[in-house]
Amino acid sequence: MADDEAASVFKALADPTRRQILHDLRDGELAAGEIASRFPIKGPSVSRHLAILKAAGLVDERRDANKIMYSLVEDRLALCVGEFLSTVCPEQVVLRRRRTTRTRKATS
């Protein structure tokens, strides 16, 4: 996790709309328009928030017909933020890797 990666992630997290978008994506992917409809701001503004989240590597996009579906990039948020937390208050945070993916990790 390079330092400028952390930078883009924390910049992305600085905006409440973007934090809410991440939260909304927790239950699964959503189309850009579905996301936009949950906020009082206009589509283009939401679109830019999504672009910022994507640039930070926090979300992925996928085209589905004429919609663009956004989804969380698994682990990315926890790893970036967790790495930072571990440099400031390591005794307080424990990161757990997801098991839903088949990524085999060491025999513990």
Next chain:
Amino acid sequence: MADDEAASVFKALADPTRRQILHDLRDGELAAGEIASRFPIKGPSVSRHLAILKAAGLVDERRDANKIMYSLVEDRLALCVGEFLSTVCPEQVVLRRRRTTRTRKATS
């Protein structure tokens, strides 16, 4: 943890200088000048960063003679950030509360 509390914390974390300050404070309190001397920017700029961190509740200040000592507010960072993480990827983060309220100061 009110939402605007999270807002001030994440805003504070958005700046790399402020993240570094938090990191530097990990080993114990530091005078404003000691902190400033670690950065290429001028004193007043650092002073404002410290004020922002303090407003976010992430650091505390204490006067010692003619110096002002800054220190981490224990738990605050982990609790704020951890609460947010738990709303996005709860299965990945485990928060461990500190066991003692002792202030970590130079043990040597």
Next chain:
DNA sequence: TCGCTAGATAGCTATATGGCTAAATAGCGG
């Protein structure tokens, strides 16, 4: 009290951010 040191505050400037509207692009159905 005076002068020194440590920091904070005031005020300025350039850049970044986040909102908007209008226009461009992408895919779909006829």
Next chain:
DNA sequence: CCGCTATTTAGCCATATAGCTATCTAGCGA
């Protein structure tokens, strides 16, 4: 291809941010 829907991109504007210098405040020691 045309028109429609979905979304991004382009530009514009107001506000926020982060840096700077100059100045003010607080506490110390002679």
